Amino acid sequence: MSQAKAQDPAPHTREWTPRIVAFLCNWCSYAGADLAGTGRNQYPPSVRVIRVPCSGRINPIYIIKALVDGADGVMVSGCHPGDCHYLAGNFYARRRFTVLKRLLTTMGLSPDRVHFTWVSASEGARFAGVVREVTEKVAALGPSRIMKGGDMDEL
Amino acid sequence: MAISKDVMRGFLAHLSAGRTLIGPVDTGKVIEYRKASPNEILMDDRVSYKSIKEFYFPQVERMFTFSEGEVQDHDNPAGCAIFGGKPCDLEALRVMKAVFTTGKFADPFFERRFDANLLIGVGCIAKKPGCFCDQVEVDMAFSDFCDIMLEDSGEGYNVEYLSEKGRQALNEYPPTKDVACGNTRKADPPQADALALSPAITEAGFFEAIDWAKSTETCQGCGLCSFICPTCHCFDFRDSSENGTVHRYKCWDSCIYPKFTLHASGHNPRESRAARYRQRLLHKYRYVPDNFGLTACTGCGRCVRGCPVGMDIRQVVKQVMEVQP
Amino acid sequence: MSFEKQRDEVAALCKKLLADGAVSRVVGFREGGVEGMSLPYIFTDPAGVDMLTWNSRCLPNLNGYLTGGEGNTAIVAKPCDARAVVALISEKQLRREDIHIIGLVCDGMVDANGDPLPACVECSVNCPPVYDDLIDDPDVAEKTGGEQVSNDTSLERFEAEIDKCILCFSCRQACYGCYCQTCFMDRGSPGWQPTVPGRGDKMLYHAGRTMHLAGRCVECGACENACASGVDIRYLIREVTNFVGELYDYRAGMDLDARPAMLSYAAGDREVGFLGGDGDGH
Numbered sequence: 001m002s003q004a005k006a007q008d009p010a011p012h013t014r015e016w017t018p019r020i021v022a023f024l025c026n027w028c029s030y031a032g033a034d035l036a037g038t039g040r041n042q043y044p045p046s047v048r049v050i051r052v053p054c055s056g057r058i059n060p061i062y063i064i065k066a067l068v069d070g071a072d073g074v075m076v077s078g079c080h081p082g083d084c085h086y087l088a089g090n091f092y093a094r095r096r097f098t099v100l101k102r103l104l105t106t107m108g109l110s111p112d113r114v115h116f117t118w119v120s121a122s123e124g125a126r127f128a129g130v131v132r133e134v135t136e137k138v139a140a141l142g143p144s145r146i147m148k149g150g151d152m153d154e155l
Numbered sequence: 156m157a158i159s160k161d162v163m164r165g166f167l168a169h170l171s172a173g174r175t176l177i178g179p180v181d182t183g184k185v186i187e188y189r190k191a192s193p194n195e196i197l198m199d200d201r202v203s204y205k206s207i208k209e210f211y212f213p214q215v216e217r218m219f220t221f222s223e224g225e226v227q228d229h230d231n232p233a234g235c236a237i238f239g240g241k242p243c244d245l246e247a248l249r250v251m252k253a254v255f256t257t258g259k260f261a262d263p264f265f266e267r268r269f270d271a272n273l274l275i276g277v278g279c280i281a282k283k284p285g286c287f288c289d290q291v292e293v294d295m296a297f298s299d300f301c302d303i304m305l306e307d308s309g310e311g312y313n314v315e316y317l318s319e320k321g322r323q324a325l326n327e328y329p330p331t332k333d334v335a336c337g338n339t340r341k342a343d344p345p346q347a348d349a350l351a352l353s354p355a356i357t358e359a360g361f362f363e364a365i366d367w368a369k370s371t372e373t374c375q376g377c378g379l380c381s382f383i384c385p386t387c388h389c390f391d392f393r394d395s396s397e398n399g400t401v402h403r404y405k406c407w408d409s410c411i412y413p414k415f416t417l418h419a420s421g422h423n424p425r426e427s428r429a430a431r432y433r434q435r436l437l438h439k440y441r442y443v444p445d446n447f448g449l450t451a452c453t454g455c456g457r458c459v460r461g462c463p464v465g466m467d468i469r470q471v472v473k474q475v476m477e478v479q480p
Numbered sequence: 481m482s483f484e485k486q487r488d489e490v491a492a493l494c495k496k497l498l499a500d501g502a503v504s505r506v507v508g509f510r511e512g513g514v515e516g517m518s519l520p521y522i523f524t525d526p527a528g529v530d531m532l533t534w535n536s537r538c539l540p541n542l543n544g545y546l547t548g549g550e551g552n553t554a555i556v557a558k559p560c561d562a563r564a565v566v567a568l569i570s571e572k573q574l575r576r577e578d579i580h581i582i583g584l585v586c587d588g589m590v591d592a593n594g595d596p597l598p599a600c601v602e603c604s605v606n607c608p609p610v611y612d613d614l615i616d617d618p619d620v621a622e623k624t625g626g627e628q629v630s631n632d633t634s635l636e637r638f639e640a641e642i643d644k645c646i647l648c649f650s651c652r653q654a655c656y657g658c659y660c661q662t663c664f665m666d667r668g669s670p671g672w673q674p675t676v677p678g679r680g681d682k683m684l685y686h687a688g689r690t691m692h693l694a695g696r697c698v699e700c701g702a703c704e705n706a707c708a709s710g711v712d713i714r715y716l717i718r719e720v721t722n723f724v725g726e727l728y729d730y731r732a733g734m735d736l737d738a739r740p741a742m743l744s745y746a747a748g749d750r751e752v753g754f755l756g757g758d759g760d761g762h
Contacts, residue, residue: 182644182710183710185710204710214646214677215678373522375650375653377648409648461708463654465514465540467514
């Protein structure tokens, strides 16, 4: 059954780089990522960006699902508190993410697998910096083994 | 032949050299059947919260794998030696065998495990709270639907073999070489106060027989009863694909879940919890008896003990029994 | 005072409520379960109230039975049941005027062996915070705080717990807070569940459910009591509940007018564990 799970590239074929799912809000962080591109700010190609309308739209289950399905790390970014396009979406998100992070660490996940931050549309350089920092931290942990094994059909 | 429990442990140690040994283990919170060493296996009269069915019909079983132009069967299971199946579990296995292997379609996955496993049954000394094997004609101390049957005297076991597989296994271990065949012994179930539904009533008659909604109003619909039931055998197929290879799995399902009968159109023929409970009850007490001549409830009492809100299938069956044709 | 005396008072009160037509249903307990367990029962007839019982084995949380039926409903409420009613009212699932809370001062329930249940040992609320009638028991000493339990937060512990789980969802069904019409685990589109039941499935379920209950748990322990497999998954929600209490000063079901923690915010909320946030977790 373990073969059925997402496999990391075998070490001898390709150097392992972390796969990080990034949820970015449409109005600030996604534009910030765009600016990082137009501004030629270098950052590692380890993130897979998913654009969402607002950080408040991110169901915590998205993040859990990404981890379950084999992401090595997850990062979430939205507008700075007070700057939400929908006025208060990121305020609700902030409470949710704070609690989710505590839950994930209670479950025994390393706190460095999941990252939350705020990046505005004008912070291209900061976005690149955040991705570098997150990639470094996740890379230091190595491939995720979350929920590998323990399948129910082993007998 | 009477042997001590220490000799039985020796026999299990001998078995564990060649097979995966399964037996009831006290995990601190519950008793469950799992891979175990001969020394941790319980030999007292306590009973596990789940039955032995998962070693014949696992919660998740890979059936086959296919990629482009190629289908690969899942390997044959190696087979386990299962110690401590209670007579209710063994009789339940008889029901499972009938369901999975008779008629037009046989289930090879069940069959393979059935052939590969060595099953050692152990009789009960006393009824536990919630047990009602005596009401469904199951002998608490003996069943012949296994390879080796042990009747528990408290101090030791009276051992008999009931199949060639059982005889060979006992023969290989010197202290149990001379065990006799138990096929002369017959199960002797009590006959009083039986729970059974009258064949005179039509199926539709049962549908309106009692106020099902009132009788099942406290059921929470969790489906725990069907997961821990030794005879519940409904399953669902699920596929998982990865890089062009698809695995097909057979997974437990339960008629208590609303999704069980949900049609693609959105229509659900068993919309209410009461209708689903009724299905589970009638399946056990009417449909399987009609189709296979066996009652699909062996009185193990696990659903009665395990139910978070104390639903008791006996009481509902009794209400239905009072209905006149 | 004792269970018997409380029982007689409750029964008299329920009889009166039903006879007067103040309520049309009383959700309470009757005897008859195995191993001394009391069974939830919905009383609609004053004469039937003779069956009503109140003892140390009234385990299930009764909030699943409050809706449905015509007219008002009375609930024989342990402190945790009463908290759940309050939480449901603040989430607009019930209307205060439809529910008559018969609150009972409670010293905790016991398991089949007579040992106190873990959730009851940790419980710090032995008097319902909101009620219409209170059935007191002067012998129950006022609690100042439940027993503190330290959490092992290793991945090994989590894996060991979920490996026992058989995904029957009885914890969900037993929980007052799981009232979604269709649980995310049961959805076909989008299908959240990994196709094959395994650890991933269980992690998704338990983590997802705990998030849904964040700041809503009334600490009744129904999830744990319902579990036939002996999974102690309650440690997750316990940690989250304490964390929410600490950070946002909120406990579910204690106050009808308080806004649930996860449905509100403050401009100055701490960002514990955020990149560049205020520490803890980093």
